[in-house]
Amino acid sequence: MITQEGRDRVRESFARQSMMQTLTARLDALDDGFCRILSDIPPGALQQHGVGHAGLTFSIGDSAAGYAALTMMAPDQEVVTAEIKINLMAPARGDGLVAEGRVIRPGRRIMTVEANVWALDGATRSHVAVLLGTMVPVPIA
Amino acid sequence: MITQEGRDRVRESFARQSMMQTLTARLDALDDGFCRILSDIPPGALQQHGVGHAGLTFSIGDSAAGYAALTMMAPDQEVVTAEIKINLMAPARGDGLVAEGRVIRPGRRIMTVEANVWALDGATRSHVAVLLGTMVPVPIA
Amino acid sequence: MITQEGRDRVRESFARQSMMQTLTARLDALDDGFCRILSDIPPGALQQHGVGHAGLTFSIGDSAAGYAALTMMAPDQEVVTAEIKINLMAPARGDGLVAEGRVIRPGRRIMTVEANVWALDGATRSHVAVLLGTMVPVPIA
Amino acid sequence: MITQEGRDRVRESFARQSMMQTLTARLDALDDGFCRILSDIPPGALQQHGVGHAGLTFSIGDSAAGYAALTMMAPDQEVVTAEIKINLMAPARGDGLVAEGRVIRPGRRIMTVEANVWALDGATRSHVAVLLGTMVPVPIA
Numbered sequence: 001m002i003t004q005e006g007r008d009r010v011r012e013s014f015a016r017q018s019m020m021q022t023l024t025a026r027l028d029a030l031d032d033g034f035c036r037i038l039s040d041i042p043p044g045a046l047q048q049h050g051v052g053h054a055g056l057t058f059s060i061g062d063s064a065a066g067y068a069a070l071t072m073m074a075p076d077q078e079v080v081t082a083e084i085k086i087n088l089m090a091p092a093r094g095d096g097l098v099a100e101g102r103v104i105r106p107g108r109r110i111m112t113v114e115a116n117v118w119a120l121d122g123a124t125r126s127h128v129a130v131l132l133g134t135m136v137p138v139p140i141a
Numbered sequence: 142m143i144t145q146e147g148r149d150r151v152r153e154s155f156a157r158q159s160m161m162q163t164l165t166a167r168l169d170a171l172d173d174g175f176c177r178i179l180s181d182i183p184p185g186a187l188q189q190h191g192v193g194h195a196g197l198t199f200s201i202g203d204s205a206a207g208y209a210a211l212t213m214m215a216p217d218q219e220v221v222t223a224e225i226k227i228n229l230m231a232p233a234r235g236d237g238l239v240a241e242g243r244v245i246r247p248g249r250r251i252m253t254v255e256a257n258v259w260a261l262d263g264a265t266r267s268h269v270a271v272l273l274g275t276m277v278p279v280p281i282a
Numbered sequence: 283m284i285t286q287e288g289r290d291r292v293r294e295s296f297a298r299q300s301m302m303q304t305l306t307a308r309l310d311a312l313d314d315g316f317c318r319i320l321s322d323i324p325p326g327a328l329q330q331h332g333v334g335h336a337g338l339t340f341s342i343g344d345s346a347a348g349y350a351a352l353t354m355m356a357p358d359q360e361v362v363t364a365e366i367k368i369n370l371m372a373p374a375r376g377d378g379l380v381a382e383g384r385v386i387r388p389g390r391r392i393m394t395v396e397a398n399v400w401a402l403d404g405a406t407r408s409h410v411a412v413l414l415g416t417m418v419p420v421p422i423a
Numbered sequence: 424m425i426t427q428e429g430r431d432r433v434r435e436s437f438a439r440q441s442m443m444q445t446l447t448a449r450l451d452a453l454d455d456g457f458c459r460i461l462s463d464i465p466p467g468a469l470q471q472h473g474v475g476h477a478g479l480t481f482s483i484g485d486s487a488a489g490y491a492a493l494t495m496m497a498p499d500q501e502v503v504t505a506e507i508k509i510n511l512m513a514p515a516r517g518d519g520l521v522a523e524g525r526v527i528r529p530g531r532r533i534m535t536v537e538a539n540v541w542a543l544d545g546a547t548r549s550h551v552a553v554l555l556g557t558m559v560p561v562p563i564a
Contacts, residue, residue, distance in 0.1 A: 019194035022163065022185040044163040053160035054203055054222050059196030081195050082533050083557055085226035085367045085414060085508060087394045089387040104412055105371040109532065109559055110505050112369045112412065130386055130394065132367060132414040134506055134557055136532055223392050224416055226367060226508045226555060228535045230528040245553055246512040250391065250418055251364050253510045253553065271527055271535065273508060273555040275365055275416055277391055301476035304445065304467040326445040335442035336504050337482030344477055363477050367508035 033103035052092025064101030084133025094121025193233025205242030225274025235262025315385035334374025346383030366415025376403025456526035475515025487524030507556025517544025
């Protein structure tokens, strides 16, 4: 089970990421091996057709996957994305985005993670992207 | 060879991406199957340790790869990222970033693309990331 | 719903893949957007430590994902893997392997697919690999 | 520079992979951070249209990338593929295949690697696939 100290660690790390504020992202839920992030689709994060940029979808998906992994690491470790792949399946259009990250396989050297991103548009939810990646625990400097 | 019309098409598309302005990205060079994008590492695009966020590196790498592909598409087509993978190899730290996208294999249905991203720090250049992905030509709506 | 004709199409294609026979793979279940493949871990498909080679795990995972996609394509189309990523999480050790492929998002131009591969070892099942990829429908020549 | 001991280590590991013999693969060249593997397109490794199976291309590409990484590891380490992505660009058709693996970025915890696979058909060479992955050094058990 994730401890209060673990939660605080994720919240503090998240708060220090200026990119998350630029993209209007906020931490919504945390559990053992799980993280949910919400964001708007802000006017400054659009692509050429006025829908959310792939970089917005990637940023919150990668962060959700990374913080999901951080919940399963030791207190003296932090998380680095070694690599991650994103399949973009639908435009990021609507009222906002939800990204859910999950640890598929924890490990001492590497952790396999996934994330899904949906767009909320009124009462409908469309599956915008799926991510599959590798997180590495590194000692806090 | 890329035509003036082709160049204009990429420049207009790039200019409409508010995300590129938010991230301080600018189009630096274009050729047949090639695109170079420069950016700062702006204060609003950092991760928790004050270096560039993976989402910044991803955004300019994906855009460089996508516009490289667009230079090889028909005038009535535009480019969509179907999927892309990024391996992050070094922190995005220094004076700015350079992303170079290249078409590995053009095609009518899909194009295989790659991108490399470097950080410039004084006289040194470090290899921050490599991307490998798939771009899809779609008819302009 | 998958038709009998659809099932036959997959079974005939599978039967023509000599690689599947070399690897002892057999088609176990098919449904709309779903395919399950079983295999042994045959003596000719091992890596240097005597467990199943990554190429075995990849081959059945990719095939399960591809045939899952084929179940959702038109009768005059066949399936080509554009790209696929595999995260290897545990050794392919035991009595045999199970690969399950699933369509995450069907589409006219491309289909996003995933697959999971498990090793069966007596009563235990370990999660060997997860794959995420892109399948392309192409007209039958 | 790769030592004779390093070469022997790779050759011994390769010789123990029964999958490489099944696929007719042989080690052709080794250097610091580099490995080249050749193979036929044997009758037992075909897909439904009689060209080389994606699993053949993957197997030699992954092995070339992995052994490229092994040349840069300590004598008491061996290499494990954490993940690898393959983009398939042309059919594996002709007289044989060549796979070249290369270390893009060595590292103590993980190594980023790439591989390219070509098909040789008489005097022509076609670019069949490109791979991008992550290798992990693990202590020899």
